[in-house]
Amino acid sequence: MSAQIIECVPNFSEGRDENTINAIAAAVKTVAEVTLLDVDPGKDTNRTVFTFAGPPAAVVEAAFKAIGVAAQLIDMTTHTGAHPRMGATDVCPLIPIAGISLAEVSEYANELARRVSAAYNIPTYMYEASAKNPERRNLANIRSGEYEGLKEKLSDPNWKPDYGEAIFNAKSGATVIGARDFLIAYNVNLNTDSVKKANSVAFDVREKGRVKKINGVDVLDAEGNPVRIPGKLKDVKAIGWFIPEYGFSQISMNLTNPQETSIHDAFMAIDEAARERGLKVTGSELVGMVPKQVMVDAGKYFQKLQNGNTALPERDLIRIAVRSLGLEELGPFDPEHKIIEYSIEKSKEKLIDLSLEDFTNRISYDTPTPGGGSAAAYIGAVGSALGAMVANLSQSKKGLEKSRSYFMARAEVLQSLKQSLLHLVDADTDAYNEIITAIRMPKETDAEKKVRGRAITNATKTAIETPLATMKVASDALPGIIDLLQHGNPSSFSDAAVGLLCVETAINGAYFNVKINLKDVKDAEYSATILAQATEVMRKLADTKTEIQDKINRFFDL
Secondary structure (H helix, E strand, O other), rough: OOOOEEEEEEOOOOOOOOOHHHHHHHHHHOOOOEEEEEEEOOOOOOOOEEEEEOOOHHHHHHHHHHHHHHHOOHHHHHHHOOOOOOEEEEEEEEEEEOOHHHHHHHHHHHHHHHHHHHHHOOOEEEOOOOOOOOOHHHHHHOOOOHHHHHHHHHHHHHHOEOOOOOOOOOOOOOOEEEEOOOOOEEEEOOOOHHHHHHHHHHHOOOOOOEEEEEEEEEEEOOOOOOOOOOOOOOEEEEEEEOOOOEEEEEEEEEEOOOOOHHHHHHHHHHHHHHHHOOOOEEEEEEEEOOOHHHHHHHHHHHHHOOOOOOOOOOOHHHHHHHHHHHHOOOOOHHHHHHHHHHHHHHHHHHHOOHHHHHHHHHHHHOOOOOOOHHHHHHHHHHHHHHHHHHHHHHHHOOOOOHHHHHHHHHHHHHHHHHHHHHHHHHHHHHHHHHHHHHOOOOOOHHHHHHHHHHHHHHHHHHHHHHHHHHHHHHHHHHHHHHHHHHHHHHHHHHHHHHHHHHHHHHHHHHHHHHHHOOOOOHHHHHHHHHHHHHHHHHHHHHHHHHHHHHHHHHHOOO
16 A cells, blocks of 8 residues: 655746745645645746645645635736746646556546635636646646736636636636646756757657658648657657756756656667767756656666566665666765655654664553554564565575566565555554544634544544555465465575464454444444455455464474
């Protein structure tokens, strides 16, 4: 189970007044679960780009508050700037980072748009994956005419806002909200100072390629448009340029759909195109931040090229990616600042960052957290790690070489489950702390009591669903470790056995936490649904428990 994380990159039409920019930042920071990653003001554009990330509902809340402050402090009737714009909050994209689909993020974008239009009387348009019709998918189409043409635009029935009234808000203008894929700004370095040569490589790889020429003359189609030779990579925009600061040229790219074309795909395509032209790639540069999976996938790719082990811990795979892509040619590459998930995690204390001794001591204190739920998740992570260890050891065992791909696949799955269970160590403690926070909310008025009651109910459900997730993730580790008992390296049989016992303990321990928290829920239908899911996991454990014990007893002649 991956934590759901989305990113929000709103563009506000203010890049000069520090007080306004700081007020917007303060609004974002009021939402505890959200991490403000970057604030990038531009004086000439009179525009500031914010970047923040966190759980979806929290990010929506932070965006809503930030847009409210912008509506209050930014006056579009006096705004001037070099960048196209149509409102105080010009555009506000939501972007999936981890554990959530683009379609799910689009639902959150619509929720944000409804709230913004209703609370602030701002006409709101949906774009990209959230567009209500094809004409509004492209931001440039919606923004055409900019703020100065907005009043007339709103009088056109074809440009009725997706949310809110078609009434011109002179002070705030209009806002565009939507869900889009993550865009990666990525540059690859070449051993040349020639922009012409760099562009020739860029044209080889970018999706739109180059214009076809015969004897130096553009070839035109029947309608008089230039005929293009497409490049190698889909969803890639690229151009060559010279960087005086570095003393060499780069291929500057935007990867607009990293699932279609990854950074390692782009790197290798440019390397091939450069070699064909007598050039050499010397390294590369990531501009801004990237999701963790982008780097993990790159590490696995380069390991596969070397016929190496892809079932390594994620930080090891990231280090391999950094070396293979030459990401430190221009300076240190710090994963804690360049990878979104790590940057978020760095902003708060995490149990899994403690030493084993400190974590154990923390459990022993006279405080309710960390408690049994976190301990169960950690024990499950240890069990999955032992399974991954056995699978990795089995890859190189003499006599088992033909099964290398089988063992590597098992190890990759168990590494992933281990990582999910490590996340649940902190998630379980966070869930309990949410209940305490909700209980401490004000309850003087009927309205406060209602809000407090809803918060307690939601927090309690989170405290139930988190150990339930631990049960399910730990249960997913069972089949792989059981197989390793039978087919893995016999010398590691005891390690696999301990791993199975850890996973079994994790499932049982998490089950106790589900049960004890269910008693505080009055929703009978919800309780029945949760209990049915937990019972099913326990049934599967019971079905395998005899098999596990028999295998262990036979091996150790017990």
